[in-house]
Amino acid sequence: MTQHAKALQLSDHDDGFYVPFSTMTTCRFTGGHANNVIPEEAEFDFDLRYLTATDPHSIIAPLQHFAAALEAELRQTTPEASVTIERRTAVPALAADSSADALALRILQAGAQAGPHVAYTTEGGLYQATGITTVICGPGEIAQAHTADEFILKSQLGDCEALN
Numbered sequence: 001m002t003q004h005a006k007a008l009q010l011s012d013h014d015d016g017f018y019v020p021f022s023t024m025t026t027c028r029f030t031g032g033h034a035n036n037v038i039p040e041e042a043e044f045d046f047d048l049r050y051l052t053a054t055d056p057h058s059i060i061a062p063l064q065h066f067a068a069a070l071e072a073e074l075r076q077t078t079p080e081a082s083v084t085i086e087r088r089t090a091v092p093a094l095a096a097d098s099s100a101d102a103l104a105l106r107i108l109q110a111g112a113q114a115g116p117h118v119a120y121t122t123e124g125g126l127y128q129a130t131g132i133t134t135v136i137c138g139p140g141e142i143a144q145a146h147t148a149d150e151f152i153l154k155s156q157l158g159d160c161e162a163l164n
Contacts (some may be wrong), residue, residue, distance in 0.1 A: 004062065012053040016117035022050040022059065045088075049119065052095040060085070092125035094134060104135045110162060118142065 005024040013020045024046055031042030050056050067083040074081035120142065128134040139156035 004059075008054075008059065012051050014051050014053070014117070017051075017119050019119055022048070022054045024048045024059065049121075050093060052093045056090075060087075091121050091123065092129050094122060094124040094128055094136065097128065097133065103133055107135060107137055120145075 008022045008024060011021065026044050026046045029042070029044040032039030048056060048059060050059065064085055067085050071081060071083040074083065122136050124134045124136045137160075139160040140152040144150055144152070
């Protein structure tokens with residue numbers, strides 16, 4: 001996995017992001033119940049964040065081939081062994097879209113401020129994938145999002161209402 005993740009650093013780049021390449025990280029690993037017992041089952045989750053120019057299937061395909069080869073090897077001694085890769089979520093990256101420029105300009109004229117590229121997920125890519133012109137805007141600061149003391153100032157809500 002590490003070698004595969006490092007290879008992403010050599011693929012597509014977008015210098016607008018503070019991490020300018022697609023990333024893959026193992027986020028959680030579970031298995032076994034004692035240090036002297038071979039686990040019956042093990043599981044790990046990984047997170048793939050890819051640039052709009054990157055095909056996520058080209059990143060996952062080598063992992064699927066590796067999983068199939070590993071499963072075949074394991075089944076030589078343990079016929080019930082299995083290795084699977086299960087996609088739990090999939091949110092496409094939101095691409096820059098010139099058809100959204102007019103909408104974005106209207107929002108900026110109403111008082112919003114343009115922001116930099118961001119490396120977090122929104123549902124915007126899902127809307128865009130269906131052909132809906134998409135611009136991400138809203139109140140608050142990303143630094144306060146998904147924290148124990150998450151908040152939005154009332155004044156920021158008022159600024160958002162002014163965009164109507």
